[in-house]
Amino acid sequence: MSGPWVVALGDPAAAEVELVGGKGAGLHRLVALGARVPAGFVVTTAAFAAAVGAPEEIEAPLRALPEDAPVAAVEEAAAQARAALAQAIRTAADVPVLDAVRTAYRELATPATAREADGRTLRGGAGAMGEVEDVPVAVRSSAAAEDAADASYAGEHDSYLDVVGPDAVADAVVDCWASLYTARAVAYRRGRPAGAMAVVVQRMVAARAAGVFMTLNPANGDRATFVCEAVWGLGEPLVSGAVTPDRFVVNKISGEVVRREIAHKPTRLGRAGTEPVPDAERDLPCLTDDELAELLRIGRAVETAAGAPQDGEFAVDDDGVHLLQARPETVWSQRPRTVARGRTALEAVLATLTGGERDAD
């Protein structure tokens, strides 16, 4: 893949999945919709190609694996692939790609830069730098095959939170590249080629609360239902299933919160790691109704623009709700969902009265 090594999330080039990966393109889509997305840039697949070289060589040990290879063998082959990848980068010594990453980080960390992605700023390697702050960023893998409508790849590649400083960011980018070849990622791909890996670098949101949402009910596929789960602090413990979140079920059309399950939340993940939640807040809902309404509005806008149900992650700080990612929902979207029994009202009435078979689902 040829193209720029670094593109801002709002850059039109960031619409190309092959260049910026699934997550990157998804974020670009959100920016283009006007959603509040933390400012950031994508280290593209072109950068990956320039730094890593031909993936065929790296993947050779994996391709040699038989289909029913034991786990240990997969582990070993994956380790070999990672070593080959690191080797490839080492041979390229003063990697210009990583310099571009450092430069882009510096620009992102300049106080003059907008905190939200807006499509105008943050072109990699752009002009003179001002003073650079210690701005923490999230560095996330964005494989080209990730977040396609038929496979979510949720959590199969690495992400690094709270990375501070140009060199640390460059290192994290390399680590993300290498995570193409962790054993679990290899297992998940089941023989499909790894493809190229883009990496998203975004300002961290100082999250008071964070969580995930779905623009349909995952339990029954109801598309008029919006479901959101959230915890105090950063969302990672929720995404990884380590804690029980608050759960909100909202009717999309009335906006009514039809169900609220407030969990006991003794701890949260903050910048310094896991910390206790003040006693008084442990059993409180971590989202206000206004925040839920804002999240619903954003979620519906994304769904409408994409023309398909979405799931996504968000964080809330003093500025409001920030979208961290959104991607097509992959379970119910695959199922046939016609319900009409008959082509006319009369046929539908007859089907109701005769207990006629519903269309398959």
Add this chain to the structure above:
Amino acid sequence: MPTDRFPSPFDIATPEGAEGWESMYDWYHLFGPERRELDEQRFWFADRLHHPDVLHPYDEIQCECWWQALGAFNTRIFAMPPAYGVDQRILNGRLYVTPVPAPQGDVAARAEEFGKRAGHYYERWDAIYAEWKEKVLARLAELRALRFDPLPDLEPESTVYEHVGTSAGFRMIRDFNHLVTSMYETYQWHFELLNIGYAAYLTFFGMCKSAFPDITDQTISRMVGGLDVELYRPDDELKRLAKEAQRLGVDLGADTPAAELFTKLRQDDAGAEWVADWERTSDPWFVVNTDPGHPGGYHVHPTWAEAPDVPLAAVREYVRRLDSGEAIDRPTDDVLRERDRIAGEYRELMAEADRPVFDETLELARKVFVYIEEHVLYIEHWMWAAFWSKSKELSRALAAMGELDEPEDMFFLRRYEVAEAIYDCVVGWSVGSRSRGADYWRPIVETRRRIYDALKAWEPEPALGPPPAEVNEPFTVMLWGITTSTVGEWLKADDEGGKVLRGTGGAPGVVEGPVRVVTHVGELGSVEPGDVLVCPATSPSWAPVFSRIAATVSDVGGIMSHTAIVCREYGMPAVVGTGNAVSTLRPGQRVRVDGGAGTVTLLDEV
């Protein structure tokens, strides 16, 4: 799956003092040895929705009207594919019913006929309904024009000079027949449109539920309803009278009885203007029956017009709300806009292929829903109110002529016996001789009066016979609120020690409060703010009470029952179709009502 069975109707004992109750009802309405084999195999449930109380012999006619008409339209006229009629039996003065399924093998053939026949009606619905209203209103006017006066010593001169050619006695016989026949005919019309209407509504309902498993019944009815239907008119008139009272500066007092208040108000111009307005409004808009549950089922419940303290309390409540700055009007335009917005958004969320059928079904559902709501005013309120009122007029005339002792004794006679009594009375009058009259009826009426009281003390079994494996007949579920699980709950009611009553969640929410049992409109005055209203069912004419109570628990009704609809409107929890809340819960007992789960939990013992 229920494994036990309810008692056989043939094993139900006669309550003490009610021996001979069978003579109060027509023989064909009773369980009898000739069809024991059939009837013992059937699942019967107490129809507390339409007939929550003991039937007077004369009031049996109400059951007969729908027994035959519903049956004929389902079974013989429209060929409703899965369902024949609903069979009835009277046991210890209570009505038990059982839906009769169409033979499974006939369903396909019936569906083909139904498609043609109901299809004809669906296509011409609005025109047919317009004609329908005309014929009902014409018949209503006819009934109201009937006069049942004591027969005159000498016929008026007009009988001679206008060549009437009949006697007042004959006309009494004729007019009673006409009264009864008219009610029967009106019931044909009632079912002419009702069940095919329900079928269309249920179809839309089912489509929404399949596409959107989370959708609430309330949302579906909001997509369909919200029209300016005449059923809301009585309540709208109350609001208008409240505003008029405010405009005219008329003080309606706090609890002066209506008659006294009206006399007082007439003493000045503003008050007189308001009372005149009330009287004009009263007919027809306050001709609404106050039965708890299905209106018009019994002669004993007055209309608003007959019991003006009830609507007056509602007007006072509206005045109070106006005074505190509340808006009391139904925001019809907003409701309509919201209805279209909701429907539009759900439509957009449907699979594209489903949208045309969704549109068509919604349009049909909206069309039929107007009838489903409005027919209640035409038939259950206006026609039945007229029927009961004329029947009472006749009863008073018979008493005045010495055929009966008391003004309402006629209601202890079956309708065939009433025809006999009229003939006996008329022939005595005609011949100038003496009828057997009160001497003949007195012991019969006295016995039945005693039996009636004994039957009232009997707590009917919620159901009889073997429960079905599954209750899935759509009308039973929707109208009576009886489901597989409620039947199961009835069966195990005894095992739970009565700590939890289960019904259908009619309106969501959870509240706790003290029980207030109300079975007659006259008891509404005792309701305190925050009470949990426990009743056989509610009625639109009970409107004043809903702004005071915390929740409603009813014995009968499904998700589309009046109780459920109104409570959803008021945003208060309702559990409907509990079967036996009225007999189980005691006044003052604290309960928790969970309108989502459909449970009523007893919190303490009184």
